[in-house]
Amino acid sequence: MSKTRTISIxxxxxxxxxxxxxxxxxxxxxxxxxxxVGDKVVIDNYFTLVTE
Incomplete structure (x- = not known):
């Protein structure tokens, strides 16, 4: 089960x-x-979705 990773801009x-x-x-x-917003950046070796 994958967890969605997000971070605010x-x-x-x-x-x-x-x-x-x-x-x-x-x-x-x-x-x-x-x-x-909408880009995926690498944080702790995982792609993390950038939110508003």
Whole structure:
């Protein structure tokens, strides 16, 4: 059973995050200011959905 992981955009504390994409690697690095609601970022080795 998988647990849905979410984080509020205002709770992002780092300057850069790995954001899920369709590349061969599966993610790319983005600045906090580039992250938007609906993106999935890597936190503690899990993709976490960014909410409002």
């Amino acid at each position: 205002k709770d992002l504390t780092c300057n850069t995050y790995s954001v899920k994409d369709n590349s061969d690697r599966g993610c790319h690095t983005a600045c906090k200011s580039e992250i938007k």
